[in-house]
Every structure is written in structure tokens, then in C-alpha cells.
Amino acid sequence: DVKVTQSSRYLVKRTGEKVFLECVQDMDHENMFWYRQDPGLGLRLIYFSYDVKMKEKGDIPEGYSVSREKKERFSLILESASTNQTSMYLCASSFPQASTQYFGPGTRLTVL
Amino acid sequence: AQRVTQPEKLLSVFKGAPVELKCNYSYSGSPELFWYVQYSRQRLQLLLRHISRESIKGFTADLNKGETSFHLKKPFAQEEDSAMYYCAGGADGLTFGKGTHLIIQP
Numbered sequence: 001d002v003k004v005t006q007s008s009r010y011l012v013k014r015t016g017e018k019v020f021l022e023c024v025q026d027m028d029h030e031n032m033f034w035y036r037q038d039p040g041l042g043l044r045l046i047y048f049s050y051d052v053k054m055k056e057k058g059d060i061p062e063g064y065s066v067s068r069e070k071k072e073r074f075s076l077i078l079e080s081a082s083t084n085q086t087s088m089y090l091c092a093s094s095f096p097q098a099s100t101q102y103f104g105p106g107t108r109l110t111v112l
Numbered sequence: 113a114q115r116v117t118q119p120e121k122l123l124s125v126f127k128g129a130p131v132e133l134k135c136n137y138s139y140s141g142s143p144e145l146f147w148y149v150q151y152s153r154q155r156l157q158l159l160l161r162h163i164s165r166e167s168i169k170g171f172t173a174d175l176n177k178g179e180t181s182f183h184l185k186k187p188f189a190q191e192e193d194s195a196m197y198y199c200a201g202g203a204d205g206l207t208f209g210k211g212t213h214l215i216i217q218p
Binding site: 035040041043044045090100102103104106 | 118121146155156157158161198200206207208209210211
């Protein structure tokens with residue numbers, strides 16, 4: 001059974017703080033993704049990675065960066081958190097080429 | 113650019129009535145299309161994908177290339193079908209629609 005875990009379910013940070021969101025998958029998937037989920041806007045792709053140390057910008061990369069040092073781990077970094085980054089963040093992983101994506105439980109981030 | 117459109121933000125039907133959640137896509141090439149579901153307080157999970165042509169929890173979805181649609185259907189809604197439904201498609205990465213909140217009234 002595929003397992004995608006995220007480091008925190010809930011996180012509260014202050015404006016300007018550096019925030020790390022961690023995601024780990026145990027299925028040896030090449031692809032990993034970070035989305036944010038907002039009411040009325042659906043899921044929007046922030047960044048994805050198709051291999052270790054590789055990254056590609058998604059639709060809304062501004063204000064975010066990512067790191068993939070190991071195949072199973074994909075980190076999302078908010079260099080200087082802002083209130084408009086308050087959201088639910090979802091991590092997903094998959095085998096290559098639009099194969100089924102498996103999602104983590106999400107991290108609800110609040111930036112005050 | 114690939115685009116997935118779900119025209120309904122909210123759909124409310126009575127238990128036992130038929131359900132149709134609409135999804136239209138636009139890309140070049142052959143799309144891979146999926147329906148994902150998120151029940152209350154649960155993670156987003158795959159419901160079905162067009163290439164498998166299967167019925168999951170009574171739901172089916174047919175790819176209509178002429179109309180560029182992939183609507184999700186169920187003949188008789190059940191209360192446990194209440195959830196957020198997302199249509200998604202793409203080649204290298206998935207593009208998600210904005211989602212439809214399905215409410216099944218008793």
C-alpha cells in the first residue's frame with residue numbers, strides 16, 4: 001500500500017519566517033509534487049520533481065522553492081512566509097508520465 | 113496549455129437520484145484523465161482513470177473525444193458519495209479542475 005506522509009498536519013507561522021514542509025513516500029516513485037489547495041481554486045501545482053536533485057516549476061512557484069536530495073523525500077520551502085501563503089499544502093508522488101498520483105494527508109499552514 | 117474545467121462548484125442531489133459531475137478538458141495530444149475524490153477529513157484519493165474503464169463505487173466516466181469531456185456518472189446517489197470531486201488530466205504532470213462539491217441529501 002502506497003504511503004505518502006507529510007511532516008505536520010497543522011502549522012502556524014509568523015510573517016517573514018522560513019518554513020519547511022517535508023514529504024516522504026515509500027513506493028520508490030520517481031515523481032513528486034507539491035500543490036496548494038484553496039476553496040474555489042482547486043489544486044494548483046507549485047513545483048514538481050521527476051528525479052533526485054531535479055525540479056520543475058509548476059503553475060504558481062513564486063515565493064516557494066523545493067529540495068530533493070533523496071528519492072523518497074521532497075521538501076517545500078517558504079523563504080519568507082506571507083499571509084497569502086496560508087493554505088492547505090498537499091504532497092503527491094507517482095511513477096513517471098501522468099501515472100496515478102498518491103497524496104499525503106496535507107499540511108494546513110496558517111501564516112499570521 | 114492544458115486546461116481542465118469543472119463548471120459546477122456545488123451540486124446537490126437527493127439520495128437515489130442520478131448524479132453527473134461535468135468535466136471538460138483542452139489539450140493537444142491524447143490526454144490521460146482521472147477523477148479524484150476527497151471525503152471529509154480524508155486525503156485526496158484516486159476514484160478512477162479513463163484507461164482502466166472500470167466502475168468504482170458505482171461511478172463510471174467515459175472519455176468523449178468529440179466533446180472533449182470526461183463526465184463522472186452514477187445512476188443512484190448514496191449519502192456516502194458526498195465529497196469534493198476533482199477531475200484531472202495531463203501528460204507529464206496533472207492539471208486539476210477547481211473541484212465540485214457534491215452533496216447528497218437524504
